[in-house]
Amino acid sequence: MALSISECSKRPAAASEGARRTLRYVEPMSDARTSLTAFFSILLVRSHVAHYWQEISALTMRWVRRLSREKFSMLFTLVQPMLFWLIFFGNLFQRAADTQVMQAPNYISFLAAGVVVMTVLNNGLAGGVDLLFDKENGFLERLMSTPIHRTSVIISRFIFVMAITSMQVLVILGVAYLFGVQPATGILGVAMIVLIGMMFGIGLTAISMAMAFSVKSHGDFFSVLGFLSLPMIFLSSALVPLTAMPGWMSFLAQFNPMTWAIDAVRPLILSGWTEALPHVGMVVLVMLVFDALCLYGGAKAFRRAMG
Numbered sequence: 309m310a311l312s313i314s315e316c317s318k319r320p321a322a323a324s325e326g327a328r329r330t331l332r333y334v335e336p337m338s339d340a341r342t343s344l345t346a347f348f349s350i351l352l353v354r355s356h357v358a359h360y361w362q363e364i365s366a367l368t369m370r371w372v373r374r375l376s377r378e379k380f381s382m383l384f385t386l387v388q389p390m391l392f393w394l395i396f397f398g399n400l401f402q403r404a405a406d407t408q409v410m411q412a413p414n415y416i417s418f419l420a421a422g423v424v425v426m427t428v429l430n431n432g433l434a435g436g437v438d439l440l441f442d443k444e445n446g447f448l449e450r451l452m453s454t455p456i457h458r459t460s461v462i463i464s465r466f467i468f469v470m471a472i473t474s475m476q477v478l479v480i481l482g483v484a485y486l487f488g489v490q491p492a493t494g495i496l497g498v499a500m501i502v503l504i505g506m507m508f509g510i511g512l513t514a515i516s517m518a519m520a521f522s523v524k525s526h527g528d529f530f531s532v533l534g535f536l537s538l539p540m541i542f543l544s545s546a547l548v549p550l551t552a553m554p555g556w557m558s559f560l561a562q563f564n565p566m567t568w569a570i571d572a573v574r575p576l577i578l579s580g581w582t583e584a585l586p587h588v589g590m591v592v593l594v595m596l597v598f599d600a601l602c603l604y605g606g607a608k609a610f611r612r613a614m615g
Contacts, residue, residue, distance in 0.1 A: 363456050367464035371438065375472075389427040389476060394419065394483060409552050412578055413488075420484040421574035422546030425566055427476050428505040429540060432512025433533050435469040436520030440529055443520065443613075452614060462517065462610065469513050470506050477505050489577065493584060497576040500588060507595040508569045514599070514606035521613035545570050568594045 375381065398416040405415035412418035439461075442448040452458060481491065481498060491497045516533075523529045541547070543557060544566040550558045561567045572591035575584035 360457055360460060363460040364464045364467070367460060368467050371464065371468040374438065389423055389430070389480060393423045393426060394480060394487075398423075398487075410549060416484065416487050417489045417578060418549075418574070419547070420480070420489050421570050421577055422544075423484075424477050424480055424501060424505060424573055425508065425544075425569045426541055426546055427480060428473055428509045428569070429512060429537060429566060431469060431473045431476065432509040433516050433537055435465060435509075435513035436516035436518075437526070437529070439465060439517055440520035440523070440526055444526065458610075458614060462606075465517065466510065466513055470509055473505060473509050474502050477502055484577075491577050492580045493576045497581075497584070500584075501573050501576055504569055504572055504588070504591060504595070507592070507599065508565065511565070511595070511599040511602035514602035518602075518606040518609035521609045540564060540566050543567075545574075565594055565598045 394416065398419045401419075402415045405418070410418040439448065442451070448461075451461065478498075481489075481501070491501070493500070515536075519529055519532055523532065543561045544564050545561060546566065550561055550567070553561065568591045572584065572587040575587055
């Protein structure tokens with residue numbers, strides 16, 4: 309039966325009304341699906357982060373428990389820099405040092421900054437020793453075969469080494485205080501000293517772990533460690549100022565990141581913020597470059613070792 313013109317014109321309108329009604333139901337359902345997808349994505353990310361942090365925490369506690377079982381090693385680690393360098397070495401050269409050259413009240417005051425950074429140096433370069441032993445006895449390979457993030461092993465080691473180093477720095481500053489060395493910048497200066505030490509320590513620990521993954525035995529590791537540490541100490545301003553060095557040593561010391569760290573820490577102890585701030589700003593830039601290069605090299609060594 310033929311439809312009238314009015315009926316034909318009503319049908320598209322009714323169809324479009326039905327489509328709009330359908331869209332009104334479909335759009336809320338689509339929004340609900342999007343919201344649920346975003347919600348579960350957030351839960352998944354949070355679960356992933358929580359699991360990653362759990363791995364880091366467990367591995368960090370493993371380093372802590374290992375150190376706690378070695379009571380003598382733990383005591384020596386905390387006491388050695390303070391006893392040998394600050395007390396023995398500092399008092400030995402107390403009368404021999406020229407305070408006008410040192411630009412410090414006494415040699416212990418001058419040496420305090422050097423001992424702080426030397427402690428960071430020694431701890432950082434030795435930071436990969438335990439990883440090397442784990443590699444030699446096969447534990448590291450077994451650990452890497454488990455379903456954990458490989459970077460959690462590295463990050464946990466960084467956290468452990470930086471925590472031990474920070475405690476040592478505070479102990480050294482505390483003992484220096486007993487000898488009359490009071491940081492001119494106060495508590496904030498002490499916090500800045502610890503921060504500078506951590507920035508320097510990150511690059512050093514990366515170097516140490518790169519060596520641990522690259523060398524074949526701990527004998528090679530300790531040979532390289534000794535070769536690196538002593539030249540870095542003597543070619544720096546740790547023991548004497550740059551102006552008191554021979555020209556060629558003073559020139560080489562300017563390329564040593566340890567010198568920049570010491571020259572930033574020393575005014576924080578002796579002078580105050582006015583003199584310290586330019587050195588602090590410079591050392592932050594130097595350490596960012598130093599850490600970036602060391603982390604890049606360490607990551608390449610880790611990937612090469614772990615396949």
